[in-house]
Amino acid sequence: MTSATKMELDLISFETLWHGTGWKAVLWVGPLLITAWFLCNAIYNLYLSPLAAFPGPALNAISRIPSAVSVLRGHGHLDVLALHEKYGPAVRLGPSELAFASPQAFRDINGHINKDPSFARPPPNGVPHIGVETDPASHARKRRLLNPAFSKRALREQEGLVRGHVDLLATKLRGRLAGEADRVDISGWMNYATFDITGDLTFGESFGCLRDSALHPWVGIIFETVKALAFVGAAGQFPALTGLLDRLIPRSLLQKARDHFGLCAKMVDRRLEMGAERPDFFSAMLKNGLSEKPGPYTAKENTMSRAELHSTAFAFSSDEDITFAKAASLRYLTAVIQETFRLYPPFAGASPRLVPPGGAAVEGHWLPPGVAVHHYASYHYSGNFTFPESFIPERWLGSDSRFASDKKDVLTPFSLGPRNCIGQTLANAEIRLILCKVLFHFDVELRPESSRWIDQNCYVLWDKPPLWVRIKEREWER
Numbered sequence: 001m002t003s004a005t006k007m008e009l010d011l012i013s014f015e016t017l018w019h020g021t022g023w024k025a026v027l028w029v030g031p032l033l034i035t036a037w038f039l040c041n042a043i044y045n046l047y048l049s050p051l052a053a054f055p056g057p058a059l060n061a062i063s064r065i066p067s068a069v070s071v072l073r074g075h076g077h078l079d080v081l082a083l084h085e086k087y088g089p090a091v092r093l094g095p096s097e098l099a100f101a102s103p104q105a106f107r108d109i110n111g112h113i114n115k116d117p118s119f120a121r122p123p124p125n126g127v128p129h130i131g132v133e134t135d136p137a138s139h140a141r142k143r144r145l146l147n148p149a150f151s152k153r154a155l156r157e158q159e160g161l162v163r164g165h166v167d168l169l170a171t172k173l174r175g176r177l178a179g180e181a182d183r184v185d186i187s188g189w190m191n192y193a194t195f196d197i198t199g200d201l202t203f204g205e206s207f208g209c210l211r212d213s214a215l216h217p218w219v220g221i222i223f224e225t226v227k228a229l230a231f232v233g234a235a236g237q238f239p240a241l242t243g244l245l246d247r248l249i250p251r252s253l254l255q256k257a258r259d260h261f262g263l264c265a266k267m268v269d270r271r272l273e274m275g276a277e278r279p280d281f282f283s284a285m286l287k288n289g290l291s292e293k294p295g296p297y298t299a300k301e302n303t304m305s306r307a308e309l310h311s312t313a314f315a316f317s318s319d320e321d322i323t324f325a326k327a328a329s330l331r332y333l334t335a336v337i338q339e340t341f342r343l344y345p346p347f348a349g350a351s352p353r354l355v356p357p358g359g360a361a362v363e364g365h366w367l368p369p370g371v372a373v374h375h376y377a378s379y380h381y382s383g384n385f386t387f388p389e390s391f392i393p394e395r396w397l398g399s400d401s402r403f404a405s406d407k408k409d410v411l412t413p414f415s416l417g418p419r420n421c422i423g424q425t426l427a428n429a430e431i432r433l434i435l436c437k438v439l440f441h442f443d444v445e446l447r448p449e450s451s452r453w454i455d456q457n458c459y460v461l462w463d464k465p466p467l468w469v470r471i472k473e474r475e476w477e478r
């Protein structure tokens with residue numbers, strides 16, 4: 001047979017196959033293969049995976065979708081809590097994801113295991129800021145360069161600047177007493193104060209929220225940007241579909257994130273022109289000067305680059321719960337703050353960790369893949385706290401036997417280990433100063449329309465509605 005004849009025969013047999021039963025076979029084989037793949041995957045995840053021994057809903061064991069949907073609906077904190085209540089302190093959230101709720105798990109996971117890079121995307125300039133840096137050596141360098149801005153000494157120097165804003169807050173609230181004291185959105189006023197302080201410490205200029213008694217438009221962009229992070233994090237969980245899912249994230253949200261970054265960068269450049277004299281974050285970070293050299297930087301490099309400062313400012317200004325203070329030794333005040341952090345942790349979700357290739361020990365289990373501890377769910381879990389939904393500061397004072405078995409060391413609202421909150425001393429100081437100042441001058445009473453204020457959605461940060469209160473001058477001031 002000549003080669004031409006053989007080729008003709010091949011074509012004929014292909015055509016016969018295609019026009020005969022072949023195309024039908026292809027139509028069947030494709031879906032069959034996909035179904036078989038899903039089935040094998042499901043069987044593996046349900047019965048053979050090293051995580052099969054952990055309890056949880058079957059749907060979560062075979063797919064990441066339930067977890068991602070829960071985050072996108074803003075219910076992640078409640079859904080994980082419900083799973084802990086049903087299945088216990090260690091629960092399976094996804095095919096390769098576990099959630100733990102015990103104090104030991106917080107130490108093992110947040111204390112020792114690195115962040116999961118799929119949840120940590122860099123800002124628009126592509127330079128990871130400290131919060132999303134997953135290379136341990138680069139993270140250690142950034143931490144070393146930022147530490148002086150958050151030292152006790154820096155805090156002492158920053159105090160005057162902060163107190164100026166807190167005094168202005170008290171003056172402005174006093175101004176309401178004349179007419180609008182009956183209905184004040186105290187959550188808004190806390191935002192005005194904390195954003196003005198952050199702006200001043202980061203960019204060398206306040207946002208003027210307290211001065212204007214209004215949220216600067218930029219602050220709205222920050223809230224939207226944080227929301228975008230929840231969407232981007234969820235899209236990152238489906239690597240094969242990330243490009244497609246990224247396209248489904250509302251364009252306006254992504255544009256807001258880019259606008260926010262652009263404004264941050266401009267304000268950083270303006271701040272850099274002021275030099276290193278003011279007692280703020282930048283003076284501390286510019287201790288060794290400014291490098292204009294493009295990265296990457298070695299772990300030993302002691303100078304920050306302009307691009308790194310742009311990213312760092314972006315990280316700071318995303319933290320809407322920033323707060324300060326002075327009154328450090330009031331025991332009951334501390335108990336009130338701890339109980340508030342327990343019921344309403346500013347960082348409610350989890351910072352997922354990726355177990356290194358050799359595995360890692362968590363609460364005595366030797367684990368392969370993704371693990372996380374969820375703040376809200378662990379702090380509300382009845383296995384950790386008695387009357388978990390009630391606000392009882394006395395549980396932290398050690399004098400009430402009803403709470404003797406509370407697992408109090410699970411409360412780590414600033415996280416722990418090498419990735420804990422670098423700003424926690426500043427935040428604690430700020431919280432105390434604001435609380436003391438406001439409560440010293442005013443009686444604050446919750447208005448009935450805000451009685452369910454705490455029932456909020458959470459997209460990385462809480463989606464807070466106004467918190468309506470009535471304020472009155474304190475009796476001793478009248």
Ligand code: HEM
Nearest residue numbers: 130131321322346347351413414415419420421422423427
């Ligand atoms: C009530 C106030 C605050 C709370 C509850 C809080 C909570 C946290 C938590 C839980 C983390 C760890 C996040 C993770 O593991 O992914 C964190 C990290 C961080 N926080 Fe805060 N924070 C607060 C205020 C602040 C302030 C005032 C600043 C500074 C201006 C700040 C700057 C940072 C930075 C830069 C990181 C990343 C640290 C690293 O990765 O090494 N935070 N914070």
